[in-house]
Amino acid sequence: MSIKGIVVSPHPPILIHQIGRGEEQRAVETIKGLHKTAEFVRDVEPEVIAVVTPHGNSFSDGACILDKDHIEGDLSDFGYYDYKLGKNTSAKLMIALKDELLSSDLNYIFMKDSDAIHYRAKIKLDHGAVVPLYFIEKYYSDYEIIHITPGMMDLKDTYRFGMHLGEAIKKSGLSTLILASGDLSHCLKDSGPYSYAEEGPIFDQILVESLKQKRYSDIVTMKSHLYEPAGQCGLRSVIMALGAVDGMETNPMVYSYEGPFGVGYMTAKIEVLDEKDASLWEILANGSYGTTPDITENEDDYIRLARKSMNTWVKTGVQLRWEEYKKGLKDKKFINEVEGKRAGVFVSIHKDGQLRGCIGTISPVTQNTAKEIIRNAVEACSFDPRFPAVEPRELREIEVKVDILTEPEKVSSKEMLDPKNYGVIVKSGYRKGLLLPDLDGVDTVEEQIEIAMHKAGIQAYEDYEIYRFKVIRHQAKK
Incomplete structure (x- = not known):
């Protein structure tokens, strides 16, 4: 069995004495938990640690994997100038991951030095990697790494990326442990780094309890109106790690949770057992967990027209033809309404309660309202400069709204x-x-x-x- 387990680790530099200078004692349970996770790593003796950290080079729509033979990092940004860490990248696992991702439709970049220059990025071990590895190195150091930053990918895409990572680990044959680095809510107290938000403690409780009770589906399907205001940075790291063990029997254990500085810290391990388990992804992909049966069920003709325009464009790159579309309509009143007048139209699309695109016209620019809707639906899903274009896999999760302006x-x-x-x-x-x-x-x-x-x-x-x-x-x- 190639995947030896998962450890979940926070990454506040203040936990290291040379930085905290005594303040770290306010998080004594977290420090104890980090030592326990390090002991677990020592006991399973992985050849590779796959480090999943939110603080590397983060992209809005895809993952970043550092593609360099040797990667170094330090804690000088936090006043600790004497500590440096360098680890070799696992060439064998990198090759397997590149091959595995070729068959996916996910966005990602294997970042080389030339890419880093282009994106004004850095190829280094960020503190999200260095802090957890600092504790692990006290117990075990004979390992190579791969370094992955999930970016701001959709949660389900993050889980799917983890599944590809798991397959690559399996194909490589290397014993691998996954380090999911991340803090929980930064909004637990007004005295913390951000102002208090009521979603903060709720987010932390859901994540901690869901992990304890192996309710991984509650983590992967968490809604953005909860995790965004919570100001967290660890959710996607955990989800990617869980994706890597999809279909495997696991045994989670939370070592600690506390929030002494207004930020939630959880330490945990997830043991991977030999037995096979049901695939969570198959449940999610079939829409049988926590989703409405049909997002289009209560849409009227205006929304259906916008959705058809969006779907046609995203799947084929061809704009919907109104003259053809209306042949399948039975409501002549609707046809007369949208053909008989011109008006400005805004089409808004949302995903998981968050805006995904919105484009409109103040005054009409096409022949009639029907063609205005068709045009602006295409613009909203593919040409809103604030968002990447909608991809086919997202269509079933997109909600559509149409506003006709007076x-x-x-x-x-x-x-x-x-x-x-x-x-x-x-x-x-x-x-x-x-x-x-x-x-x-x-x-x-x-x-x-x-x-x-x-x-x-x-x-x-x-x-x-x-x-x-x-x-x-x-x-x-x-």
Whole structure:
């Protein structure tokens, strides 16, 4: 059996005495847990440690694997100048991982020195790697590494990457331990690095208890409205490690959890047993765990048209033809509505409750509303500069919303505005900034105008005009 186990480790440099200078004693249970994880590593004697750390070179849509024969790191950024660590990269496992990923549709980069120059990145052991390895080195040092940073990949893609890692380890034949480096919430106290957020303690409790009770599915399917405000950095490391042991029988043990500095620290090990277990990925891929049966079930004709346009473009690169699409429609009223008028349209797409793309037109630029929807659905899924283009594997998880705009009318005072009922357009010369109505987190007229001005690059001292409009919003009923 090639995978010897998983250790989960936090990585605050303050835990090392030469940096903490006594403050580390406030996290004594975490230090004890780190020594226990190091003893576990010593006992299983891996040839390779696959280090999964959030603080390497992080990309928004893919993983980064450092591709260099020898990688070094230190703790000089934290005032400890005498400690340096260098480890050889496992050439055999790197070859196996490269071969394995060729068959995947995931985004990744094997970063060489030339790539690091291009991306203004560094090929080094970051503190997310050095701190856990500092404790491991006290017990065991006869190992090579591979260094992986998950970036901000979708959680399920992160799990799938872990599955490919597990297959590569198996094919390499090298005994390998996976180090999942990461802190939990940074928002446990106002005195911590970030302000307190109520999601912080909840996130930590769910992650710790789910690991203890082997409810890995609760970790992989966690919603972004929980883990994003929690300000954590360890979730994807844990998920990638779990993906590597998909289909294997495991025995998890949490050694410690505490949050003495306003940041959650968990230490844990996951033993890998010989027995085979059911594949969590098969459950997730079939949509039989914690998901709605059909995300499109309660969509109206407007949303279906936008979704069909998006799906057609993402899968084929060809724009949907309205004349062909309408032949399959039975609702003549809908056809008459969208063919009989022109209007500005915004198409918004969301995934896991988070915006994935939003593009629209203030005034119509096509022949009718139907073609406006088709056009803007394509723009939203593939050409919103804030996001990478939607990929085919994401389509089943995308929620679609369509807003049909009324004709904008100029307002003479802010009293004529209402962020719940009216969208706003701020115009100065050729620059225009638009904000739709009834958006989460936009509660006042002042906020609405400020955001619209920022989008247009209009400064407060400039002359500008304000317009309001209403929308007919089409979104699936919950």
